[in-house]
Amino acid sequence: MSKNGISFENYWKDGYIFPIEIFSEKEALSYRNKLEKIEREFEFEGSLPLSLNTYKRINSQCVIPMACEIALNKKVLDAVENVIGKNILIWSVEFFIKEPKSKSIVSMHQDLTYWGLDNNEYQVTAWLALSISNKNSGCMDFVKESFRNPILPHNDTFSKDNLLSRGQEIKVDILEKDKVHIILKPGEMSLHHGLTIHGSGQNISNDRRIGIAIRYLNPKIKQIHADKDYAILARGEDKYNHFIKYEPPNSLFSKKDLDFHLHLRKVQSKALTKGSRKGVNLYQGNREIA
Ligand SMILES: O=C(O)CCC(=O)C(=O)O
Known part of the structure; x- marks a missing residue:
């Protein structure tokens, strides 16, 4: 017991x-309000170099201070420490948002398929709910013990309703009875392994489903597909320096942080597009989010 x-x-x-x-629930609501204030301020075309959605979905820890604040929260890190040890890097923070009665889904997949990381054990995803996450709102579904599989073959669907970069979908039929619904109240969190098969269905409720996925690494892990990669040291020490360290943002969407966000996307896209259809442009149209 921890x-x-x-x-x-x-x-x-x-x-x-x-x-x-x-x-x-009160603290979670306060973070939700903060996020929704950012949305009201920056959702208009032209207010940022890329759409606000891109910055929420990809590497929000570089440009949105509250994303980093949550990723650095002591209780979150204490839970993560139980899985990957006391030295902890933040690799990325992503908001997964489904609007009420929308068609957005996340196809069943294994996270590690496209991350270019060399080890399966030194990573974990924390997914924290800022609104109710249940069957109606399209909570995540996990397949129990599926992390014991290797990386299984996936298809890129590039479906517009899929919140994943490539609409990647595992080429295995998952039976409804094998899905465990990860029901969370606002302020609650799950942890999942990068090989756990998971996805989520439509939000048929009247409220938004807002989750923050934080990808944590033990510094021993290496990026093997991109030429280099970056991370924030959240706890402990990093004796390996496989990842170039950077500091959390001080303000919202500063020019320096927006430039770094762009650089990071370019560096990481080598890993994230590996094996994808030749010529796919991850910054294209509504797939800009990569
Ligand atoms: O938010 C979702 O429904 C899915 C998130 C996900 O696939 C992940 O965090 O790895």
């Missing part, structure tokens, strides 16, 4: 663990 009263052994049995309480 400090937070959770038995993390289940993580290594099932490939995920939930629910872990991080924020009270």
